[in-house]
Amino acid sequence: MLIPLFKKIINFFNSFPEIGPRQAIRLFFWILKQPEEKKKEFLENLKVLIETTRFCKFCFFPTTEEYCSICSNPKRLEEIIMVVARETDVLSMETAKIFKGRYFILGGLILPFSENKLIKERLKILEERLEKSNIKEVIIGLPYIREAEPTLRYLENLSKKYVKIKFTKLAKGIPAGGEIEFSDPETLKEALEKRY
Ligand SMILES: [Zn+2]
Structure with missing residues (x-):
């Protein structure tokens, strides 16, 4: 049929x-x-x-311009970046209206038995940024799920390499097993304020 x-x-x-x-x-x-x-x-x-549509040259959020509306906003701090897994994490965080920095979207999580081509490419770009730009703080905004652990370990290793940059993690205001994407603005606000 x-x-x-x-x-x-x-x-x-x-x-x-x-x-x-x-x-x-x-x-x-x-x-x-x-x-x-x-x-x-x-x-x-x-x-x-x-x-x-293309991807923002800085954070990889989809845009029709060279840079997205966040990265082209002069009021957003250049020194603080939040590394997130997905575009939807950016949307959720933006609804909380508390984060003043910029984002860096990995495009997913490092998965075992997978090529992880896109994520590896992005992590390489992230490292180049840490090397060259004036980033002072990297907030790890990964979901608190077991699948995020390899990515978390990768970023923690980066923090050992770039000791001059402060690496922080969102506080567990996000419920265990929860994703940024599914957290309400109040929870996200708390997670950001209590980052460690
Ligand atoms: Zn951007």
Whole structure:
């Protein structure tokens, strides 16, 4: 019943994070049922998104400019950077409206048995930054989950290499097993204030 084109689209949806095969099929039929106008608008927006979006040269948050709105804001401190795993962590932290520095997005966590190509590339860039720029504090904003431990160890090793830079961790205001992404602004505020 499903012709190859349909299967191709369903497989594409299935490759999305947290979307299983059944959800992918549901999403496929839902899209087909949408009004023509809505579908066209979505397609056009998607095209513009793909063609114009790139990653901020400093923090790697998606942007249409060279630098994102945070990194191009002169009020944000250059000396403090928060290393986070994902873009969504930046969004959560920004809703708390307390962090005055800039971010550095790793693009994920170092996973065993994985090539970790993107993260390794970013960590290399991070090290170059620590080497050259005037960064005075690196806040490790990783989630408190076991999967984050290899990345945490990597960053802790960096802290031993760059002793002049203060390395801090967000306090465990974030519930154990919790991710920045799912923490409320009050919790994040406390985690940042009590960093150690
Ligand atoms: Zn940026």
